[in-house]
Amino acid sequence: MTAELDPIIHPAHRLRICAMLVAGSTLELSVIKEHLDLSPSALSKQVAALVDAGYVKQERLGSDTRRVWLSMTRQGLKAYKAHVAALQEIVNATTV
Amino acid sequence: MENNTQVPNPAEAREALASIDTAQRAVRDTPWPTWIYPVNALLLGAMTLSFAFGEDGFVYLLAAGAVLMAVNVLAGYRMGTPYTLPTSRLFLGLAGAAMACLLGAFVVAEVTAQTWPIVVLAVAAAALYLAGGVAHRRSTGAPR
Numbered sequence: 038m039t040a041e042l043d044p045i046i047h048p049a050h051r052l053r054i055c056a057m058l059v060a061g062s063t064l065e066l067s068v069i070k071e072h073l074d075l076s077p078s079a080l081s082k083q084v085a086a087l088v089d090a091g092y093v094k095q096e097r098l099g100s101d102t103r104r105v106w107l108s109m110t111r112q113g114l115k116a117y118k119a120h121v122a123a124l125q126e127i128v129n130a131t132t133v
Numbered sequence: 134m135e136n137n138t139q140v141p142n143p144a145e146a147r148e149a150l151a152s153i154d155t156a157q158r159a160v161r162d163t164p165w166p167t168w169i170y171p172v173n174a175l176l177l178g179a180m181t182l183s184f185a186f187g188e189d190g191f192v193y194l195l196a197a198g199a200v201l202m203a204v205n206v207l208a209g210y211r212m213g214t215p216y217t218l219p220t221s222r223l224f225l226g227l228a229g230a231a232m233a234c235l236l237g238a239f240v241v242a243e244v245t246a247q248t249w250p251i252v253v254l255a256v257a258a259a260a261l262y263l264a265g266g267v268a269h270r271r272s273t274g275a276p277r
Contacts, residue, residue: 044138052149053156060157065213072159104213121153127146 040122045090047120050075050083055117058093058109066105092116161220164276169208170266174231176201178259181235184242185251221272227265234258 046055050073057069070080084107087093092113096106109117141149179197183190209215219225234254241250 042138042140047138049149049152053152056153056156057160060217061160061214062216064160064217068160068163068213072156098210121150124141124146124149127141128143128150131143 040119040126042123043116043120045086045092046117048083050079051087052120054083054087054107055092055109055113055120058107059114059117063106063108066107069107087113158220160214161217162273163212163214163217164273165212165269166208166276167270169204170263170270172204173201174259174262174266176204177231177235177262178255181238181255181258182251184238185248185255187242190242219269219272221269224265224269224272227261227268231258231261231265234261 046052053073054069057072058064061068066080066084069084070077073080075083084093084095088095090113091110094108094110096108097104098106176197180194180201183193183197186193206215209217234257238251238254238258241247241254
């Protein structure tokens with residue numbers, strides 16, 4: 038196996054959060070919450086893990102400070118791509 | 134740092150990849166507000182029509198283009214998804230065709246002084262975008 042699974046991204050909810058951020062570039066936290074079956078505190082925990090790892094940037098833009106915006110960092114994007122490649126390799130290994 | 138990653142079996146890996154696709158589609162297919170389709174269609178038509186006004190039209194082109202960008206970025210921020218590309222291929226194709234009408238108007242303005250082809254292209258650009266809007270709405274459903 039050449040690509041490696043990332044322990045930070047591996048949990049299902051974090052993988053989905055990263056996938057959404059890759060698709061949307063910048064997303065409001067409420068959009069992510071809408072699509073994940075998680076309580077606000079559980080979602081905060083998952084996001085905090087990604088932020089602490091330096092994979093996700095969290096910021097408040099403009100005058101409306103109630104809205105939290107998330108985006109992937111370059112490091113996060115690299116880790117996500119490697120993680121997806123590793124998953125793909127696992128799947129491909131069985132189909133070859 | 135968590136380092137106890139359990140390597141998933143192929144079925145789990147396939148499921149994880151499927152969940153990525155589902156999550157990305159959910160974000161990309163966030164419904165747009167209804168008003169944005171006619172506004173974008175009108176602005177695209179106006180941008181195309183600006184080529185009928187000769188050199189003066191450049192100002193109209195820039196103004197309509199700036200409004201188009203501002204409206205879409207602001208609407209995107211209100212929705213929480215400012216830079217998301219929809220998944221509907223029909224919408225993307227028709228929006229691309231509308232942009233081709235805009236470019237076509239530029240070419241027509243360079244090769245002929247007649248304005249009617251530009252008017253036709255402007256109407257076509259707006260109509261194509263509106264048709265794309267119908268396809269987009271069908272793929273996303275109405276906003277809540």
